[in-house]
Amino acid sequence: MASWSAIARRARVPLGFVFAILYFWLAQPTVKSILIGTTLVILGLMIRAVASGQLQKNQQLATEGPYAYTRNPLYLGSLILSVGFALAARSWWIVGGILLLFFAIYLPVIRAEEVFLRERFPQFEDYARRVPRLFPRVSADRNSGAFSWDLYWKHREYNATLGAAAMLVALVAKMLRWP
Incomplete structure (x- = not known):
């Protein structure tokens, strides 16, 4: 039988689509809520973009830039x-759905990825002792490292930006009661 983390890893994208449908059905946006929310959406996208531009998946352990x-x-x-x-x-x-999805889906996936990283990179254990799992420390563990647009494009992080933009446009359309 598959572990919960394996199930969560496979389910996270399809569940995201189901959640998007529920999202638009339950949403009650206003101009103010969209402006406030968009600020955090942009911050989240920027963090993802910078992280993606530093990550060399399965080649080396990312410990610089945001990974510090x-x-x-x-x-x-x-x-x-x-x-x-x-x-x-x-x-x-x-809000409740997001928190439920995050704790039920993403935390098990994070744990499973850490098992993989421990096996793949011997230095991960030391890194894990110094750097928190999710919520960032105030000061960096190391130098900032260099951002790479090539890595950003390779990881197709632009899809997150396109998806976020589409969701925000749909939210504005719902607020305006269109169509």
């Missing part, structure tokens, strides 16, 4: 942009 503050800046960025969408939608049901 948190071991999981991509998930932190996703959490922040999700909270931004919840604020934009102005629905406590959505």
Whole structure:
């Protein structure tokens, strides 16, 4: 039988689509909620972009840039942009759904990824002792490292920006009661 983390890893994208449908059904946006939420969405996207531009998946352990503050800046960025969408939608049901999805899906995936990283990179254990799992430390563990647009494009992080923009446009359309 598959572990919960394996199930969570496979389920996170399809569940995201189901959640998006529920999101638009439950959303009650206003101009103010969209502006406040969009600020956090942009912050989350920026964190994800910078993290993606530093990550060389399965080649070397990422410990610089945002990875010097948190071991999981991509998930932190996703959490922040999700909270931004919840604020934009102005629905406590959505806030609850985001928190439920994050703790039921993303935390097990993070743990499973850490098992892989421990096996792949012997230095991960020391890194894990110095740098927090999710919520960042105030000062960096190391130098900032260099951002690479090539890595950003390779990891197709632009899809997060396109998806976020589409969701925000749909939210504005709902607010305006269109179509």
